[in-house]
Amino acid sequence: MFEQPVLKVEGLRKQFGDGCGHCNSLSVDALEKNYCTTCGTVYACQDLNFEVYKGEILGVVGESGSGKSTMMQCLYFDKEPTSGAVYIDSYKEGRANLFEESSQQKRYIKDMVLGKVYQNPIYGLRMNISAVGNIAEKLISSGVREVEPMKARAKELLEAVNIPTFRMGEAPKNFSGGMQQRVQIAKALSNNPPVLLLDEVTTGLDLSVQANVLDLIKEIQRDFGVSIIVVSHDLGVIRMLADRTIVMLNGKIIESGLTDQILEDPQHEYTQQLVNALL
Amino acid sequence: MKLQYNYAFFDEGSKREIRRATLKAVAIPGYQVPFASREMPIGRGWGTGGLQLTLSLIGNEDTLKVIDQGSDESVNAVNIKKLIVNTTGAPVTEETKEATLIQSRHRIPEEPLGSDQILVLQVPYPEPLRYIEPSEYVTKRLHGDKEYSGAWLMLFEQIMKHGKMATGADHAVFVHDRYLMAPSPIPRFDNPKMHDSEALILLGAGREKKIHAVPPFTKVESIAFDDYPFEVEQFTDKSCIKCGATHTFMDEIISGLKTVHQCNDSSHCLSRMNQEAV
Numbered sequence: 001m002f003e004q005p006v007l008k009v010e011g012l013r014k015q016f017g018d019g020c021g022h023c024n025s026l027s028v029d030a031l032e033k034n035y036c037t038t039c040g041t042v043y044a045c046q047d048l049n050f051e052v053y054k055g056e057i058l059g060v061v062g063e064s065g066s067g068k069s070t071m072m073q074c075l076y077f078d079k080e081p082t083s084g085a086v087y088i089d090s091y092k093e094g095r096a097n098l099f100e101e102s103s104q105q106k107r108y109i110k111d112m113v114l115g116k117v118y119q120n121p122i123y124g125l126r127m128n129i130s131a132v133g134n135i136a137e138k139l140i141s142s143g144v145r146e147v148e149p150m151k152a153r154a155k156e157l158l159e160a161v162n163i164p165t166f167r168m169g170e171a172p173k174n175f176s177g178g179m180q181q182r183v184q185i186a187k188a189l190s191n192n193p194p195v196l197l198l199d200e201v202t203t204g205l206d207l208s209v210q211a212n213v214l215d216l217i218k219e220i221q222r223d224f225g226v227s228i229i230v231v232s233h234d235l236g237v238i239r240m241l242a243d244r245t246i247v248m249l250n251g252k253i254i255e256s257g258l259t260d261q262i263l264e265d266p267q268h269e270y271t272q273q274l275v276n277a278l279l
Numbered sequence: 280m281k282l283q284y285n286y287a288f289f290d291e292g293s294k295r296e297i298r299r300a301t302l303k304a305v306a307i308p309g310y311q312v313p314f315a316s317r318e319m320p321i322g323r324g325w326g327t328g329g330l331q332l333t334l335s336l337i338g339n340e341d342t343l344k345v346i347d348q349g350s351d352e353s354v355n356a357v358n359i360k361k362l363i364v365n366t367t368g369a370p371v372t373e374e375t376k377e378a379t380l381i382q383s384r385h386r387i388p389e390e391p392l393g394s395d396q397i398l399v400l401q402v403p404y405p406e407p408l409r410y411i412e413p414s415e416y417v418t419k420r421l422h423g424d425k426e427y428s429g430a431w432l433m434l435f436e437q438i439m440k441h442g443k444m445a446t447g448a449d450h451a452v453f454v455h456d457r458y459l460m461a462p463s464p465i466p467r468f469d470n471p472k473m474h475d476s477e478a479l480i481l482l483g484a485g486r487e488k489k490i491h492a493v494p495p496f497t498k499v500e501s502i503a504f505d506d507y508p509f510e511v512e513q514f515t516d517k518s519c520i521k522c523g524a525t526h527t528f529m530d531e532i533i534s535g536l537k538t539v540h541q542c543n544d545s546s547h548c549l550s551r552m553n554q555e556a557v
Contacts, residue, residue, distance in 0.1 A: 136435050146504060
């Protein structure tokens with residue numbers, strides 16, 4: 001018997017623009033690029049289907065503009081998808097399409113069911129609020145109204161991501177890029193979400209800090225048993241983290257499989273180019 | 280040439296529009312109702328919201344009282360009073376009990392208000408979530424979703440920094456278990472006076488173009504954590520140097536080498552002194 005997926009995405013589409021007679025008459029595969037040359041409508045995500053299983057890290061790789069981040073923004077309700085469905089087994093027993101939920105329910109899902117780490121910490125953190133306060137915000141959103149348990153939980157999480165105790169009361173604007181990413185990860189974990197979305201978390205960090213963050217993600221997966229979707233254009237990151245990988249090009253999934261298989265035996269021409277570029 | 284203004288400065292259409300917004304605010308306690316804030320002969324931020332409410336409500340039978348941070352005689356209070364009196368001829372009083380319409384900046388009078396009185400508060404920032412969220416579009420959505428974690432977060436930060444609740448003024452309140460409201464920059468000491476108040480409390484923000492209200496006998500609860508309950512400012516062992524009161528909100532005055540305390544509500548203090556003299 002197969003294990004139930006923790007997260008299931010079906011037919012996710014996101015377009016910017018209304019389309020025209022030309023592009024509306026074409027099928028998804030008939031578009032050469034991810035935009036219509038007649039009206040300029042961008043088809044950022046085109047009919048994406050994938051699943052994530054418990055404790056698994058799914059890598060999403062592709063060049064800039066391939067639709068990776070748009071997909072993540074749709075999954076975290078930062079952008080409204082044009083169509084499609086996403087189901088999470090821990091929310092209404094996996095029967096509700098999250099995209100169709102009310103704004104209040106979406107807020108609840110963002111607080112309790114999903115955690116996201118943005119490429120740019122400015123989107124994920126309140127830069128003028130203390131690191132402890134940033135963690136507390138998620139706990140407050142989930143209904144906690146006691147200060148001391150929140151402080152204790154925040155300290156526990158910040159220690160787990162190696163933020164020194166004496167700096168926990170400081171605002172993240174005073175932190176280095178790597179520390180800010182680590183605070184983001186701690187914040188995303190505050191309510192023990194079953195699924196974590198990581199969007200280019202190591203971009204812009206120097207190599208030693210990158211290695212620390214990647215180690216931390218591995219530890220979190222091991223210790224918390226959380227399922228993770230990692231988006232990156234860096235195959236090195238994907239190689240280190242992901243159990244399975246999907247490759248995106250022009251808003252479409254062009255190849256998917258076990259990470260080793262994708263990296264050692266790429267089938268699609270674009271994936272081959274990508275892997276060759278790395279090696 | 281002396282200009283002949285309409286009764287209470289405004290034309291009747293303007294007064295009606297402000298009263299309509301006021302009625303809506305009363306119908307939805309704590310909700311910020313947008314209104315077309317008029318140009319006034321005083322600068323925005325000097326009480327134009329309160330003044331517009333007062334001018335739209337005042338009638339021939341009203342007795343007016345205007346206070347500014349507890350004082351009936353400060354420049355702001357005196358000028359607002361002059362404008363209203365010059366355009367209405369309304370009688371003015373300093374006695375809280377005698378007034379039917381009280382416009383106040385940053386204080387609720389010490390004297391308990393009755394059901395025949397209306398308190399108008401001047402509000403600089405009506406949005407309690409503004410510090411945490413600069414977008415009006417977003418704050419409207421947050422109110423719609425009753426998502427007020429930002430306000431608790433600010434409180435949490437205070438407790439982290441100072442070890443206790445440290446709101447100087449404008450401590451956010453829940454009105455009728457629904458809307459989070461900025462009670463104008465009144466001290467925490469005055470927040471409990473809003474709860475179950477017999478008087479209608481109206482709050483006007485002229486610059487921000489918003490009116491909100493606390494109807495009589497409405498539940499008003501200051502936000503607080505379970506393990507850090509709401510506390511008002513304490514004046515333990517302090518008494519007013521003039522009237523000897525110990526239960527009022529007091530100003531700290533440094534006089535020479537001495538620090539003394541004095542009632543902030545000057546008319547309340549004066550009436551206590553008068554009673555003692557009799």
